[in-house]
Amino acid sequence: MVAGNTEALVGIVIVSSFIVLALAVSISNLFGIQITPYDPIAQNVGPPLAPPSFGHLLGTDVHGRDLFSRVIVATPNDVAVGIIVVAVALAAGAMVGSIAALRGGFLDEALMRFTDVIFALPALVLAMSIGVALGPGVTNMMLALMIIWWPPYARLARGEALRVTHQNYIEAAKLSGLGTVKILFKHVLRNIVVTMVVYATLDIGTVILVYSGLSYLGLSVRPPQPDWGEMVSSYQDYLITAPWLPILPGSIIALGVIGFSLLGDGLRDMLEALK
Amino acid sequence: MTNLLRVENLSVCYESRGGRVTALDKVNVDIRSNELLAVVGESGCGKSTLALAIIGLLPNPPARVLNGEIEFKGTNLVQLQPARMREYRGTQIAMIFQEPLSSLNPVYKVGDQIAEAIIVKKSREDGHAVETEFMQKTHKVTLPSKVPKRPRSGKRISAELKQEIIASLKLVRIPDPEQVIDRYPFELSGGMRQRIMIAMALSQEPALLVADEPTTALDVTTQAQVLKLMRELMEKVKTSILLITHDLAVACQVADRVAVMYAGDVVEAANVFELFSKPLHPYTEGLLSCLPTGSKHKVDLRPIPGSVPDLRSPLVACKYASRCPHVMKKCTEKKPDLIEIREKHEVACYLHGEKNGTDTANN
């Protein structure tokens, strides 16, 4: 089934490479081992502004730092932010949406209007304000995104949960003496999780893009720590003279987004086929 | 009575990832002129597939006609090009479905939809002259193609056309037809919508009306009204009706002849009184003794043991063999043919007729 779907296959390949890389970098950081050919923040490991070559696969920047090493080392940032933000948004949204659907009435109204309020806040602006308030950094940006990312999941969860709560097995569960919470965890969540995971997978790409944008604005890492978005920002002046500098990190971001999108599409197609 | 439509050795299958499902397995059935034939069977027996095959609406893929013919007024419908089949569909052979809400376009008023049916019929009679004239007057459009465009608003229907629409609504006993013309389908009840479908179908004066479970979604009292209406209109418009239903009781009430289907085969076909008083096929007998016809104290329901065989595995034997109380060795070797035992009473079973197995159906 998967083999027949080339899109999904490509998506899986890209995503797993990113995840494996991110894990490899994080673990190596933990043990203080360097797995990249050069120290990513060390300057003058090669001639400055050198185009890609065998020695420096992606070239070097104005300070003579190896671009390839910098790009590799920055992987965990985007991947972690993408996956963690979506996971948290999924969990929070699922809870809010399914409780609203299961209980209905005033609680439903209250929860969904609260969701609407958060949804109405401009995402990027809010993230920036939180960034200014808390200070820059990967974790702070992750927090900022988590706060604003869950409303669509709440809406999605509520829609799916409404469909589920109209099924007779929910009534049967009530007749079995099960309370709202028990029904939620035993029946509702399991039956809505599939649709939500498909949406979530597609969404990871979007988070990566938004995070890169925040990083581009300088709200994430501080130089000389490498981060893809930040690299695009600090290298943009070299677009004509050393195009590999801004373009390659930007392409990696694009590749990440494409990978997750293809994976999400593939998952959705697989589910359609199963029905 | 002559044959209006003859289905001969029709085999249809559905190809899916799980395998090939044989929905119809060398099916033979006829419909005479001016008769109501009820095709009765349980889910999966192929009755809907038969209806769709006759009207040429089998979803292709995944459905495929493997072989066989459907002869209608001298033409084999199976071999027709889609464009030619369109000339039959809706004019000579009309169809109504189970769920009228999905047969009627929800965004157009009812009157406009009936108007379209009437215009199409007229245009086919006059060689499209009427339709072209109508479209030029109301829409200021010259039509290059033969496909009629839908009139956009009730106001543009001419008084003459309006009278015809009201007449067709009165024919199906819709109260206040002048009001109903301006209604949208969702504003009407299921029974009214189904009657409008019948009106639209019969406005074409078809030779054959195929009705696939037309009353299953309706209430009991509405069902009675609609069935009674269909029977009466049949006499008036001189059309034949092929009624697909899972409800043997409904068939008993309105049909002239009944064909019983099981797992893709027609197992018995006879005049309704014959079938009911002298059922020959063990499945028909089983089906009749399944029906609750009185209180539990008086009626002993004898359900048929077992279940329908998996249509994915190709079956050479009689498909009912695993559940039949009279099963013999030859039943598990080769499927019996449908042959005429008595006057106009056909059955596919080795219990009846020594010639079975060597003859093909003779009508």
Add this chain to the structure above:
Amino acid sequence: MEPILQTIDLSKYFPIQRGINPFSKAKKFVRAVDGVSVTIWKGTTIAVVGESGCGKTTLARAMALLTKPTAGDVIFNGKSIINGKTNLKQVYRDLQMIFQDPESSLDPNIRVGNSIGEPLEGLMGWSKAEVRGAVDKSLAAVGLPLDCVDRFPGQLSGGQKQRVAIARAISPQPKLVILDEPTSALDASVQAQILRLLLQLQKDYSLSYMLITHNIAVAEYLSDFMAVMYSGNLVEYGLTEEIMAKPRHPYTIALISSAPIANPWKRNLLQVEIRGEVPSAINPPPGCKFHPRCPYADGICSRQTPKLEEVSQGHFVACHFKEKTA
């Protein structure tokens, strides 16, 4: 005979929201159930029959406390159960329900054994071993093989799923089972199997049944008593045998004569004369809700709603002109 459940003037109205203010009080209501008083006698089966919109399903759900009644009372096992103090778990040990659609009756992600054991876990607090034993017994009682326990609903047929739903409902050994159109979604041969099963279980477990159905043949077969509903009201009540032989309410007459009989010599359908359609539940006709369609309607019918009155021993009819159908 003693009653197992009684409803007294039970009503359920659904408010309709007009306008955008979510806090405004609704002015219009859908009167799904409008003052129904019915008694279910222990060990018997009562069939509540009617067409779509008559309120029979809402009545069943209100009785099972799946929806809160707007007015009236429900007395179960001698006690009123609609006040806030009712211990639902106690009630559900004796009152269970089976639904119409076997596809949505079982959670597709939960194994059959766990679904059947759900009432036992929730209501009885038994150990896993005890639950397993009871589940096996239930499976055997409904005629399913024991290896079904580990299967998922998707691997079963419609009839088998309905049997699982029945096994689940009887596992806590209830006294009353509400059957909401239990065989409407099933083929004729499967329906026969389920009906026989239901009869057998009733004998073996001394169950009382409330059968909701629009199928008169099934109602006649299975039930001892019949209650006919029209647009939220109970219009006729009595012994099934008596009502089938001599229906007295004009609607019941139309309903029974519309039910197709599997006998080509008795073509009742073609003789049926019934006009009109089921009325709106929001703006019902004044007085007797059936009067616009009734062949016997006259003056008082459009002004005053008729009350249920006894026409013969145990046979009640709500009609101003009952004598016309005698």
